[in-house]
Amino acid sequence: MRIGELTLKPFRNLQDLHVDFESDRELILGGNGRGKSNLLEAISYLSIGKSIRGARDREAVPHGGKYFDISARWHDGTRDRQLRVFYGQEEGKQVFLDGAALSRVSDVLSLFQSVHFSPEDVTLVLRFAAQRRRLLDILICQAESQYLHALQRYQRILTQRNRCLRGWRATPGPDELIGWDVQLCRLGGAIRHRRMRGLIQLEPDLTRFYRRISTAQEEVGVVYRGQVVSELDDAGLLSAEVMAEEMTTELAEYRDRERHAGHTLCGPHRDALTFTLDGVGADSYGSQGQLKGILVAWKMAEVRFLEGCSGQRPVLLLDDVFSELDEVRSAELVALVEDFDQVLLTAPRLPGEGICDRFSQLRMA
Incomplete structure (x- = not known):
């Protein structure tokens, strides 16, 4: 191309x-x-x-x-x-x-x-979790239109659920909230599953490219929702259905806090995605040069990812x-x-x- x-x-x-x-x-x-x-x-x-x-x-x-x-x-x-x-x-x-x-x-x-790198992204992407999620989401959207549609539906349902939470004043949760929970968890499980599968595909190339660019000996890694990506493979990845069940449990645990906060406190829109250097969060301890090396290596891995999806x-x-x-x-x-x-x-x-x-x-x- x-x-x-x-x-x-x-x-x-x-x-x-x-x-x-x-x-x-x-x-x-x-x-x-x-x-x-x-x-x-x-x-x-x-x-x-x-x-x-x-x-x-x-x-x-x-x-x-x-x-x-x-x-x-x-x-x-x-x-x-x-x-x-x-x-x-x-x-x-x-x-x-x-x-x-x-x-x-x-x-x-x-x-x-196309895959785009800008030095402005280094601090923005690697210091802020929302930008890291966006980085991954844009990539997967280029590979799969269904993923974009899932994100859009998730956001619409999330908006409705948050509106319901803000209007919740009764002690028991309204039936309407339960209905939104079912839809949100189904989509949330699918989004989390595709993100993790994408990270499993990306991680080997990210590691290889970073080793070539970096003058130091540290190892780069990725952690998503507390899981070290390099320790997983497709065979060991939980299904979207199981991830949806996990999210159902999370929502139940957060129910009281969400009622007071007036918005949804867990789900793909809040998930932690972290780059690490020798197992330590790069967003907290990485130098500007190291962060730039991570992002350049990630962008090269993006090219390989998209090539694998489209040929x-x-x-x-x-x-x-x-x-x-x-x-x-x-x-x-x-x-x-x-x-x-x-x-x-x-x-x-x-x-x-x-x-x-x-x-x-x-x-x-």
Whole structure:
């Protein structure tokens, strides 16, 4: 899978830009504020239909403007395709594949796949549990549309259950709450099961890539809901039905506290997902360089995960990835991405000679 052309008319500070990606290894150069990060964000919009930064669509509209328009020509492994994402303050958001409008924006998932790294994500993702859950959820959604639908249904039921809890004033729980519990636990069990199965698939590649990038000897790991992922496999993974039963028990234990809190205190929306270094939480004890190494390794593992699901390798987007990396780790990173189909890097200035020799250069004025 590779992107051949990208046109922005406009997007953020990029007013009218057309880019031909002639190489599978592109180094995008330019000073701060030139739009390098925005260019990669626009490409990721084509993959997930929204900002990878978590920004609202209207924030990507240029100041004083009324819309943004992203279009691209890409090759899906068999033929060239055209993809377009348009957002207007009056029209809303629309996605077009080969000129035909998709019925839902979420239908863009799994069409053109990309994996995006930004240094801004290092602190945001690795310091905050909600962002770590989002990191995993976005990945699985790209692989399976059913997972997105499960998340959406779970959120709708969670909203209804929370409304019911806020209105609960009688001593016994209302029958309505029991009805929401059944639906919430069924979906919650399915979500937890798919998350854990995804982590089991990701963990070996995460470990392998981190060993290559890191100059130290520490081992990276993942813990989800208190379970060390490396100690599990598909054969030992509890079924979605069993996980649903576990959640039913959790809700019963939290019932009194939820009544006073007025919202649901357990479930996939509250689950702990932690990266570790030698068994210790990286979010608490990892240095900035270690955290960056974890996230870069995770992103490379994402590419392998999506490849395993679809049979095609996503485009790898690495924004300012060389910052805080010494020459040895930078060279190792470049060697690692040699095995990926298409890689787009950004940097404010030319990195080392060995890196420049392997990449075509695109300068943003």
